[in-house]
Amino acid sequence: MQGTVYKSTGSWYTVKAENGEFFECRIKGKFRIKGIKSTNPIAVGDIVEFELEADGEEGNGVITKIVERKNYIVRKSVNLSKQVHIIAANVDQAFLLVTLNNPITYTAFIDRFLVTAEAYDITAILLFNKIDSYNGEELEEVNYLMKMYEDIGYEVLAISAKNGENIEAVKDLMKDKTSMFSGNSGVGKSTLVNALDGLEIKTAEISEQHMQGQHTTTFAEMYDLSFGGKIIDTPGIRGFGVVDMEKEELGDYFPEFFKLKSACKFNNCLHLDEPKCAVKEALEEGKLSWSRYKNYVQMLEEDVDENYRTDIYKN
Incomplete structure (x- = not known):
């Protein structure tokens, strides 16, 4: 059977089957997903395959497979710094x-x-x-x-x-x-x-x-x-950050900067002190937000992985 995980308490998962019926499911063994070191292998929103337990209580099942995700959101584990918690x-x-x-x-x-x-x-x-x-x-x-x-x-x-x-x-x-x-x-x-x-x-x-x-x-x-x-x-969050991103990429995710990128003299322009930077010129002309630029520079200069890997989207 296939269904969607609606709730996770860490050991049991509430799964809604395709027919609309809910089942309380658990997992057997370890799930390894693309090398993710996670405190919880299955998350709310996951599409899973499961089997009903023949000798168990009615409505209980065992999850056997996680269908490939299109994205997921993680939080860095508080106690295990090298692990994450998938939200x-x-x-x-x-x-x-x-x-x-x-x-x-x-x-x-x-x-x-x-x-x-x-x-x-x-x-x-x-x-x-x-x-x-x-x-x-x-x-x-x-x-x-x-x-x-x-x-x-x-x-x-x-x-x-x-x-x-x-x-x-x-x-x-x-x-x-x-x-x-x-x-x-x-x-x-x-x-x-x-x-x-x-x-x-x-x-x-x-x-x-x-x-x-x-x-x-x-x-x-x-x-x-x-x-x-x-x-x-989702749980309330006090920080939000990015991960697995090169400094040269960061400006591409500010849409208004990306639109001007081709007009910069250097194709790998970081929009800092480079000559003939279209982004800096637009800033001086009042066409871009200084607030956004200040936050961009701050993100470039800080240790993103250590300081801001709090809650992140991940493919």
Whole structure:
């Protein structure tokens, strides 16, 4: 039988078969997937083949094979630094929830998310949440950020998970697709999921002491949506990074830089101090965002693998 993993608790996996029936499955032996050193070989979103246990309890099965993934998302293991934890697999699109405050979503965080999504050809959508809570000056800043990313070519939406503003537009984007919601803890992921389809996923208030969210989701879990499609609810994340990327590639994943690359004097231009750099010229002319460029340079200069290998998309 074949099915999709909807929930993982580390030792048991809830699998939805093609006929719509759910089974609790386990694995036998070790799964080795393209050399991945993972703390969990099977993840939510995986398509698996399984067999029912003849002498076991009704509804139980054994997973025998993982169908090749089109992508997956991993988190570096906290205790085992050389291993990773696979959060989810086979994601069609990723939504990043952004909040101006309570908590602050920094542009460096947004840009790392977008770069990683670009690198592995995953559609990324930015949702600027809590739009109902901002004053006039804050709304101006939100509108500025939205226009900046929209001009680059990204889909952006101003929403309020709390009062339902633009929730129908989010639903339209999610129809018949497997979507994942990410963002710093406390940005309203669980509240939004509840608003989308009345799913009762535990939520938590922002910690006033640290202005950070309480981690309410321990494991990723997939839910079917009444309006079509699926959603993967993931643990709150505080960092997002890239991996397995050469410095010469990084600029290619900033779409506005990539468009100008052919006009640079050197085809391997890093857009730093090279002469006749089209990106630097566009910056000086005010045609590109200095915020984006600053984050690009920061990513180039930092030890990406050590400092930012926190949550990543991977083919």
